[in-house]
Amino acid sequence: MASHGISRTSGTLVRSEEQRQNELQQIATYKDLVDLVNTKVAERQYTVEVLGLVTKLLNENPEYYTIWNHRRRVLIALLPATPPDSDDASSPERPHEFIDGDLQLTFALLRKFPKCYWIWNHRNWILRKGESMSDTKLASRLWSGELQLVGKLLHADSRNFHAWSYRRDVVAQLQRLQAKAADSAAVRGLVESEFEYTTKMIKANLSNFSAWHNRSKLIPRLLNERQANGTTRRKMLEDELQLICTAINTDPFDQSIWFYHQSLMSTISSDCPRESMIVQDLSNGERLRHYAREMEYIKEILEDEADCKWIYESLLSTASFYVQVEAGTKAFTTLEMQSWLDQLRRLDPLRRGRWDELGRRLNL
């Protein structure tokens, strides 16, 4: 019902009578399978055979959420209610086969339908089930494997927000397990490696806003876990500014980069909530030096890219930060600010209403 990117001509072809009959046959077969699954589940036939029918149906239609619920109903009946006794050599391997089976099914389906909420949701459910039947070590291994899976899916589509959300959730699960095992070094290692992962993703594609976003969320956690002092926090801010300035220089027309730059600038402001600040004890003198340096750098880029509206927007917003600290500054003039605003109006007529309002707010 919601079709994306499918050309209209491919759909409006008139079907021949033979094609129509074929489709009617397909419908009949599909509906038979639906009826069969629904009937068996209604009769509470929670068997391996029914699980197979459910698999068949989900492969045909993974969006059919009720069938995922049916699958869980069947699995709950088939899986033991309590963790198997690990000392009991005769305990069957069966439960973990079910878990593995569903991990394979959902992986194959996610490859084909990476944006289907119900598949992601079921994978999460089956992992929790698997965890409840495992000791901490095995549970950690289960969840660790997920980082590789999600890496594969992000390799296929580096902006898939389901995959990024899932990745954050997996990390949270692993941290919970490591906290349970009182392994604080491992917890720290995880945030570090996730931070490095965003660096890797950004270097592969500067335009990956999902990676920049995740980075913005990881930095405060990273600094807390490192128990960073003023010096190391300042180093982090410097490194981030340098990274983003190189990115701006590489592609000044990419908005992902400018949004991240803007976010770094806002962490410098004294209005920023303390928990989101990178450096928590910046002096006003340091703030002004940062703002001035950024404006200088952006102006340098301007020399080659006079038609890039992001440059003027950034100059105006950094200037506003500057004025907040030092109202009567001589670092730039109202006339300059006026000229940046004029450029925005010229280069970006789509958002004219916004620039007009900005002008009124800045008294330009």
Added chain:
Amino acid sequence: MSLVSGPGRGAGMTEMPAEMRLFADKHVRYIQSLDTRKDELEYWLTEHLRLNGLYWGLTALYLLGHSDALSRSDIIDFVLSCLHDNGGFGAAPGHDAHMLYTVSGVQILATLDAFDELEKRIPGGRQKIGKYIADLQDPETGTFAGDEWGEQDTRFLYGALNALSLMGLLDLVNVDKAVEYIQSCVNFDGGYGTSPGAETHSGQVFTCVSALAIAGRLDLVEHDKLGAWLSERQLKNGGLNGRPEKQEDVCYSWWVLSSLATLKKLHWIDGEKLTSFILQCQDPELGGFADRPGDMVDVFHTVFAVTGLSLLKYPNLEEVDPV
């Protein structure tokens, strides 16, 4: 999203330049034809969207001024056939109850002004539905699950507040706690994701901003920051995308535009260019709208194209409530 006004007037075609013409009659016929396509496999594969689809189609018809194009009593019969004893709606008869369909069910009943009929057929029905929704609130975090299986998402939170407010039952849930949860989802760009830590996405911006509007807490939104982010969704061709550096799609004519409307910043983008982009996505012969010009149409993109045009004050369309 609900309708501001009741049954519409006839949509007389005004004189518009050819490229700015809305083929309203074609769209009405397209929507009427949707339930007659039972000889297509796609019809059966999309049964899990039936109740949503009915809401989308019905809303588009109301905005196009053809509220009577589908039979009112048939619709009510169908909607109530999706209602479970526990007060939740499924996508179609025999499908499990879920928040997504419960919201559509309530929205359809509200559109048809049919809560009295609900009570007549199912005494205490409104309270029952309200309780189903309220029970899905997580008392610890304030957010909502989609169903008994526990998936949580700000889509469900918005749906819950929307449906409860339409039924006048907001007092069944802890609205303050829900607002707190939304606040925990805010990002550096002023936008919101599906859960705390998740990337800003236009769809989630719509759910969170609208939920805050229902809760009367729009003061918590960073208007300028989020308005700026939303305005940057407009691309050179006039269309809107859902996140930075992504492709345009007609459905964002609703998610982005309604959020801008709620923040009173519709003038931050070029409405005329967007109108023209939306109109290029219609099928002028068989009716309906697609995600992009030349693509296959569907009812999902059709409703969000029409609601977008309504927010853009396209002539002869009924007015839609952005929340």
